[in-house]
Amino acid sequence: MKPVVPFILTFSALACTNAFADVDYSIDLTSPEHHLAKVQVTFPETTADSLLVNLPVWRTGKYQVLPLADAVRSFTATDESGKVLPWSRTASGEWTVALTEPASVTVNYQLYANKLGQRVNHIDASHAFLDASGTFVYSPEFRNEPINVSLKVPSSWKSYSGMDSGSKAHSFTAANYDILVDSPIETGVSKHREFSADGRQYELVVWGEGNYDIDQMVTDLTKLSGQAEVIWDDYPFERYVYMVHATSGARGATEHLNSTIIQRPRFSYRERADYLGFIKTASHEFIHTWNVKAYRPDGLVPYNYQDEEITELLWIAEGSTSYFQSQLLLRAGVMTAKEFFEDLAKRVAQSQKTPGREIQSIASASANQWASSGGDYAVNHSTNIYSEGYLTSLALDFSLIEATDLKGSYRDVHRKLYNEHRLPAGFTIADVKAILADVSGKSYESWWQQYVNSPVSLDFDAMLAQAGLELTHGKDAKVEAFTGVTLKSGSLVLSHVLRNGPAWNAGIVLADEIVAINGLKVTADGFASRINDFKPGDSIKVTLFSNDKLKDVELKLGEKQSGKLAIKAVKKPSRAQKAFFKAWLGVDWPFDKDGQFKSVK
Structure with missing residues (x-):
């Protein structure tokens, strides 16, 4: 791969009145048990008659407006002499601080950080995860100015981020707010590994206990990280941080400029299917470092943190x-x-x-x-x-x-x-x-x-x-009766009714609750088996509650193939088909002469 071609993502909504003056952030995490922190932000001097202060209404990677500012309380603003400045709330994620003379402005507020599953922020006795979109306010006037961030944390904690480290422990620097908002911080008690691939430095930070094998994770992340050259000619980063939360309830992931945050249930790593879920997610977020973070649709450029950004791409x-x-x-x-x-x-x-x-x-x-x-x-x-x-x-x-x-x-x-x-x-x-x-x-x-x-x-x-491939349901597949409905887990209440399916056409609707089939009671566990008692084309009487009213519906059953859909090799694939396969996936033909996958050593 060619050497990295660096770029700095810089956008400014307004011309700054004090060019290249730093914006200083500090956050006190020394009493984290109740998800609370104290945040202080000092903005450089401005000559305007007011200072606009914003907290984003959405975070990057999640295209949905979120009530992030609801976590802010005890908002105050002072000038450099400590004089209290009047302010007013002017939008859901906006405060306007009034000024009568040129001044630097210091904003203080309490932050409630308990949005772990949304990957916005989370603070507890063991760690803090801080995505700036839900943590640190900014001013459009100083959006393009250099950033300093310092954390005050318990003595046993260690802090990591894709940002450059500052001159002191638990501190970071960024060229502007856009880099800060796309460089989350993980601080607390965690496991940490460093590795390299294709001349780039990587870190793996895992918060939480679970059945993961961190050495296996490093091995596979190293292999993955070396594959970027398959698509791109160079890297948009020198150092990249994989952050992992092994926890309960939360799952998902978010891409960032120089890192990713991946959340998985703590006991979802040992089984091969579960581990594949993790490593595929890691691959997805790694690819995003190019696709979205280095290049993205013009509808998302620049990021407008206070409004929706629509694109067809x-x-x-x-x-x-x-x-x-x-x-x-x-x-x-x-x-x-x-x-x-x-x-x-x-x-x-x-x-x-x-x-x-x-x-x-x-x-x-x-x-x-x-x-x-x-x-x-x-x-x-x-x-x-x-x-x-x-x-x-x-x-x-x-x-x-x-x-x-x-x-x-x-x-x-x-x-x-x-x-x-x-x-x-x-x-x-x-x-x-x-x-x-x-x-x-x-x-x-x-x-x-x-x-x-x-x-x-x-x-x-x-x-x-x-x-050289084809779809199959297996040699033992057969045609089975089909209703076109899905039940809520453990109940007979319908969670989905497929459009133009048998149930849909019979007038059965979402949230109906099935009671009986042909006059006989049916259970949630036995519903699928009961349907298999019939053939495609049969008509059955379904008794159900619809809007709390008991009624009977005649349902003519459709058909579906039994068995799980699979992809296999065609019989006697041609050289042209094998060549197409290689051009597509970049690996050799993986099937033996009988069309079975070759064994993996």
Whole structure:
């Protein structure tokens, strides 16, 4: 890989009246038991008649407005002489401090930090996780100024961040607020490892007890971190920190400029399936260091922390990241080919069970992400930017490989996005189309209209055949009766009713509660077995409570294939199919002459 090409993400909403004056932050975490901290921020001198102070209303990586400022109490403002300055609350994440003469302003407030699962902040007796979006206020006037952050912590704590360390223990520096807000801090009692890959330095910080093997994590993260050259020519960082929370209840992850925070249940590491969940998440967030943090859609540039930012390209930011995550692990030898195709088959099966893909385009889903709330309506009428964005990326990759006679791929698109549209500029739809034309030698206008701007159901059989693969439910699969409903866990209340499915067409709706089938009581545990007593096409009488009223509904059963969807090799794959496979995934044909996955030593 080429040497790092550094960039500093700097944006300023207003011209600063005191250029290059530092903004100083300090946070007192010495009494952390009740999730409380004391925060102090000193802004440089301003000549304006007021100082605007903001706390973001959303955090990067989560495209949803959040009530972050609700955690702030006891807000005060003083000048450099200690004089109390009047202030007023002017928006949900905004305070306006009045000034009668030039002054520097010091703001103090109490912070309640108990948003662990949202990866905003969390303080307890063992640690503090601090994402600046929910922790540190800023002023638009000084957004572009250098930052100093100091932490006052219990004596046994150690502090880590992707930011540069300051001159004192538990302190950090950043070139501006945009770097601070994208460089979370983990401080407390934790496990720490350092390693290197491809000339870059990495750290792994794990807070919490669990059944993880930290040495195995380091081994696999080292392999993963060395795979970036498969897509990009250089790195946007010199040092990167993997932060992991092994805890209870919280799960998920968020990408940052020079680090990531990954949360997993503390006992979800030992079993292979669980560990794969962790390492795939790590790969996803690592890829985000380029895709989103180094280049991103122009609708997200610059970050406007006080308002929504709408773009039709979120599927590239998120779905394409999901698409590449397992490929890097496969190339690194961290994931087997069998595991890779099990993951892909699961995604295809989920798409086929989501009627919303027939209603909403991936472009519309991207633009609607800020208003997305999930649930039954989303399944039936919406497209998910992560899962369907993955599959759209797959279709685009296959199209490019075919169009270039195996010489180009979707990796080239992302390499060009990074090389040609790196921040502080963002990329547009026209930019992506131009790159697609450059890579393929042809226009992708009609492809974009069909697969991005329109709802689409992909022909997976035809696509996979190009790579010598096919979908199967197994040789023992059979046709079974199908209702088109999903039950809430442990109950007979319906959590989903698939649009245009048998139950939907019979007038059964969300939250109905099934009582009996053909006059006989049914239980939650026995519902699936009871349905299997019938054949596709049979009509059954379903007794249920709907809006607290008991009623009978005649339901004509549909059909589905039994068994889990899988991907296998076609019989007698051709050289062309194997070559396409290699161009796609970068690994050798993993099947033996009988079409079975070769054993992994």
